[in-house]
Amino acid sequence: MRYLLVIVYLFSINCISQKNVDEEIDSKHFTFKDIHVNRLIINELNSEQLNLFKNYLKSNFKEDLDSLGYVTIVYLQPKKDCWYNNIAYINNKNWFNPKNIEPYMNTRLLISHFDKKKSKNSVWDREQILYNIFPKEPDACDYMLTINKKGVYIYKPGHFYIPYANAFYNELKVYE
DSSP, X not given: OHHHHHHHHHHHHHHHHOOOHHHHSOOTTOOGGGOOOOSOEEEEOOHXXXXXXXXXXXXXXOOOHHHHSEEEEEEEOOGGGXXXXXXXXXXXXXXXXXXXHGGGOSSEEEEEESSOOOOSSOEEOTTOHHHHHSOOOTTOSEEEEEEETTXXXXXXXXXXXXXXXXXXXXXXXXXX
């Protein structure tokens, strides 16, 4: 029994002492050649969509895309279209906080969600602006995208990952 307790203790110390993998990887200079991701969409918003998007950022996040230059969005799709309850843990203290992630990123990180739910780290897409502007993937419960002030964006269905966001930013700089 004592050996079991020692093993459990050593395992827990090891788990606590390990750093987050994203924090260990300096991905600020990544491009597509550094990441292995499929199902990317590179597209551009038309002028009407871009104005709608910019107004959405100002009214919901108090952010100006023209001042920021680039922004990364994480969007949680409707839970009715998802195979799991994708917003169940949105208020959990272990759910990611953009302020803790941004030091490892090249862009500002904003999180939005379709379903009505209060959150300290995410904004409810009440008018379904993001839902209607950007692509919908039937088999993805969320997506991430990085967009520049001209409305050119790189979109990936699926979960947010810091190296992807940094690579998207570096690739979008080509469109300047």
